[in-house]
Amino acid sequence: LSSEGEVLTLTDPSGVTVDQLATGRLYLDQSVGRPATGAATVTHFLSPTPGSANSSEGKAGYTQAPVIYPDGGLLRRRLPIEASSSTPGAELRYTLDGSDPTETSPLYQTNLTLPASAKGVIPLRVRAFAPGLWPSRVTTASFITAHPHTLSVLSLVTDPSLIWGA
Numbered sequence: 001l002s003s004e005g006e007v008l009t010l011t012d013p014s015g016v017t018v019d020q021l022a023t024g025r026l027y028l029d030q031s032v033g034r035p036a037t038g039a040a041t042v043t044h045f046l047s048p049t050p051g052s053a054n055s056s057e058g059k060a061g062y063t064q065a066p067v068i069y070p071d072g073g074l075l076r077r078r079l080p081i082e083a084s085s086s087t088p089g090a091e092l093r094y095t096l097d098g099s100d101p102t103e104t105s106p107l108y109q110t111n112l113t114l115p116a117s118a119k120g121v122i123p124l125r126v127r128a129f130a131p132g133l134w135p136s137r138v139t140t141a142s143f144i145t146a147h148p149h150t151l152s153v154l155s156l157v158t159d160p161s162l163i164w165g166a
Contacts, residue, residue: 001026024061027137033058044134063087063128063136072124072141072155080111081143085128085136094126099159100138101127119145123157 001008003026010019021042023032031045036053043058064087070079083092092108093101096118105127114122122143128136142155 003027027062046134059134060132061134063090063130063133065136066092066126066128066139068124068126068139068141070141072143075114075143075145078113078116080113081124081141082111083108083126083139085130087128087130087133087136090128090130090136092126092128094124096122096124097160098123098125098157099161101125103129103135114143114145121145121153121155123155125157 001023005023005025008021008023009017012018021033024042024044026032029048031048031054032042033045033054034040035043035058036055041060043054044061045054045056045058047056049055064085066083066085069082083094085092093103093105094108094112095101095105096114108126112124114124122145123140124143125138125140127138140157142157144153144155
């Protein structure tokens with residue numbers, strides 16, 4: 001199946017369609033199917049269960065990933081940064097330390113202005129949360145405040161625990 005999603009069709013031996021399921025977007029190490037309760041709804045599961053019933057918690061899908069504007073890059077002055085998600089009612093949470101945002105991270109309200117005390121490369125990471133859906137993928141934009149540089153600058157962002165350990 002394509003990660004962009006496809007229609008999965010189950011047929012009987014004579015070729016008659018028994019069931020169809022539109023998967024929607026698929027992510028690595030996650031699955032989509034029907035819940036073990038027998039409900040006809042399409043459900044996304046964080047824990048695949050190959051060859052077994054879908055017994056783990058499932059949700060209707062994923063919150064749409066946020067969009068950050070501007071995309072990141074060199075900041076010559078502190079500009080308001082905008083973030084949005086196309087999922088109705090989504091709540092955006094952010095971090096400025098490279099860690100993945102959680103439901104307890106600061107809440108994005110309207111525009112975000114980076115703190116004047118923040119210097120160097122500031123990794124803004126935003127995730128959207130909505131009722132009944134799994135959280136979105138994390139969107140990251142790196143803002144560079146210290147300049148000029150005599151070499152090209154490349155910013156790689158990851159959760160600090162992945163580099164330094166938990």
